[in-house]
Amino acid sequence: MTASTSGLTGLRRAGALAAAALAAISLGVAPGARAEAATGTLPLGDADLTEVTSSSTLAKGVTLTRIVRGTDPAPADQINTTTRGPWVVNVLTIDPRKARGHLKATYGPDLAKVEKTTDLVRTSGALAGVNASFFTFTASQLYPGDPVGLGLFGGKLLSEPVTDPAEANFIVDANNNKAITGKLSWSGSVRNKKTGANLPLEFINHPPVVPAGCATLVDQTQCALPGDVVQFTPEFAAATPAGAGVEVVLDKRGCVVRTATTRGTALAAGQTSLQATGQESAALLALAVKGCVEQKSTLTDQNGKKLALRPGLFGVTGRYQLTKGGQIVVPDGAPGDSFFGRNPRTIAGTTQDGKIVLATIDGRQTTSVGTTMDETAAVAQALGLTDAINLDGGGSTSMAVAGSLVNHPGGSERAVGDALVYVDGRYHSGS
Template structure:
C-alpha cells in the first residue's frame, strides 16, 4: 500500500544514505554530552545569519538537537516580516535501526478530553514527545479533544480521516518504528446479519448533528431531513453524546444490548454504540434495531490500497503535506490567511533511510518569530525529510523530554488532544 512512498502496507522504507543536511543532528555524541557548532542548515532569513546547533543523545538511537538561527531579538512589530530572525528549532530524531524503544500516539483518560503534552509524555512513561493532531479546541465544546481527522491508536480506528484534501496523515508501526506520511480515506458501514440490509456510517466518535429543521422534534424518527449515523466507542468519553435521536448499544459480538429513542449512555468494556439523527434514525432502527450486525471499517490510501488495522499501528492528523519524495509540495495560501503566515509549528516526517524526525519551531515571540507554511516546508526539506507533514501548531506546539518542555510556547502550555511519544522500550501487547 502506498501513501506518499512505496510500501505502506508493509511500512517498508528503502535503505539509503541520509541527507547531508541532517548531519548536524546525527552527531552521535555520548548521552547527555552536548556538542556545539556553527552550521548553515536552515534556509531561513538572510544568508549571513549566525546559526548554532547543540545536539545530545537522549537514548540509543535517539538524539535531540536545538538549532538557533539569528542572534538578535526581533522588534515586536517585525515578527511577521523580519529576515533577521531569530528562529529556534528543536529536532527529535529516532533511528529505527538502533533505537530500543518505540514511537506511538497517545491521548489522555479519554479521546474527548485535552491534556498537556508534558502530561501525556509523563503518563505514558515516554522519554520524549510532541503534540500531534488538530482537534476541536473550543472551550464551550463538551468534547474539546475530539480529533479533527484521523485518530488511530494501537490498531483501533477512533476517529476517521476527513474528506478535506488538506488533511495529511502520519502513520507509524510501533513494532518496527517504520513510518509514512500521506492522505488516508475511510469508509464504514453496519450490516444486519438477519436481513443483509446495509447502512453507511458517516463518522467514528464524533457527536451527530440534529438537522436544524428538526431541532424541535424530540422524536427524530418523525424528521424528514438527512441526519448523521455515527459509531461511538468506550474510548471516546465517559458517556456517549446525549440529545435527540436514536441509539443502539451493541456487545462485542455486534448483537443488540439495548435500543433507545434518545441518545446518551455509558458503555461497558467491549460495547459500542450506533447513534443516528434526522431521518437516518429510521434506517438505523431497521438495520440494527434488533438482532446482530456486522460493523465494517476500511482505511485506504490515495491509490485505493487498503491499510490493515493491525495491533501496533498508530496514526494522527496534520494539515498539509510539506514534502513528498524530497520535494516541497505545500500549496500557496490565500493572501491574508493567517494559517499560512508565521506561527509556531510542529513537524513529523521521515528520511530516506527510515529515520523519524519530530520537530518544533517556536514562534510569535521576539526570541523566535516562527515560520510561514512555505518556510516550514523549507525547514523540513533542509532537515533531510523526504516526506513530512505539518501537525497542529500555534499555541499547541510543544516538545517535552522526561515530561519537561524543551521548547518555549510563548505562554502557558496548551492542553491538546493527543501526542506522538517515544517510549524507551519495546512495544508489547498495546503497551
C-alpha cells in the same frame, strides 16, 4: 502490569540521561559536545545569519538537537516580516536501526478530553514527545479533544480521516518504528446480518448533528431531513453524547443489547454503540430489529490500497503535506490566510534512510518568530525529511523531554488532543 528490575533500571537510566540532556539543551550546550556555530543549515532569513546547533543523546538511537538561527531579538512589530529571525528549532530524531524503544500516539484517559503534552509524555512513561493531531479545541465544546481527522491507536480506528484534501496523515508501526506520511481515506457501513438492511456510517466517535429543521423535535424518528449515523466506542468518553436522536448499543459480537429513542449512555468494555439523528433515526432502529449488526470499516491509502489494521499501528492527523519524495509540495495559501503566515509549527516526517524526525519551531515571539508554511516546508527539507507533514501548531506546539517542556510556547502550555511519544522499551499490544 509488571516490569523486571533490569527493565526498570534501564528506564531510570534513560530518564536520567534525558533529564541531563534537557538541562544541557536548555543552556544551549550538549553534554559531551560543544555548541557549533554555522551558517546555511536552515534556509531561513538572510544568508549571513549565525546558527548555533547543540545536540545530545537521550537514549540509544534517539537524539535531541536545538538550532538557533539569528542572534538578536526581533522588533515586536516585525515578527511577521523580518529576515533576521531569530528562529528556534528543536529536533527529535529516532533511528529505528539503533533505538530500543518505540514511537506511538496517545490521547490520554479518553479521546474526548484534552491534556498537556508534558502530561501525555509523563503518563505514557515516555522519554519524549510532541503534540500531534488537530482537534476541536472550542472552550464551549463538551468534547474538545475530539480529533479533526484520523485517530488510529494500537490498531483501533477511533476517528476517521476526513475528505478535506488538506488533511495529511502520519502513520507509524510501533513494532518496528516504520513510518509513512500521506492521506488516508475511509468508508464505513452497518448491516443487519439477517435482513441485509444497510446504512452508511458518517463518523467514528464524533457527536452527530441534529438537522436544523428538526432541532425542536424530541422524537427524531419524525424528522424527514438527512442526519448522521455515528459509531461510538468506550474510548470516546465516560458516556456517549446525549441529545435528541436514537442509540443502539451492541455487544462485542455486534448483537443488540438495548435501544433508546434518546442519545447518551455509558458503554461497557467490548461494547459499541450507533447513534443517529434526522431521518436516519428511524432507519437505524429498523435496521437493529431482530438480529446482529455487522460493522464495516475500511481504510485505504492515497494509492487506493487497503491499510490492514493490526496491533501496534498508530496514526494522527495533520494539515498539509510539506515534502513528498524529497520535494516541497505544500500549496500556496490564499492572500491574508493567517494559517499560512508565520506561526509556531510542529513537524513529523521521515528521512530517506528511515529515521523518524519530530520537530517544533517556536513562533509569535521576539525570541523566535515562527515560520510560514513555505518556510516550514523548507525547514523540513533542510532537516533531510523526504516525506513530512505539518501537525497542529500555533499555541499547541510543544515538545516535552523527561517530563518538561523543551520549547517555549510563548505562554502557558496548551492542553491538546493527542501526542506522538517515544517510549524507551519494546512495544507490547495494549501498552
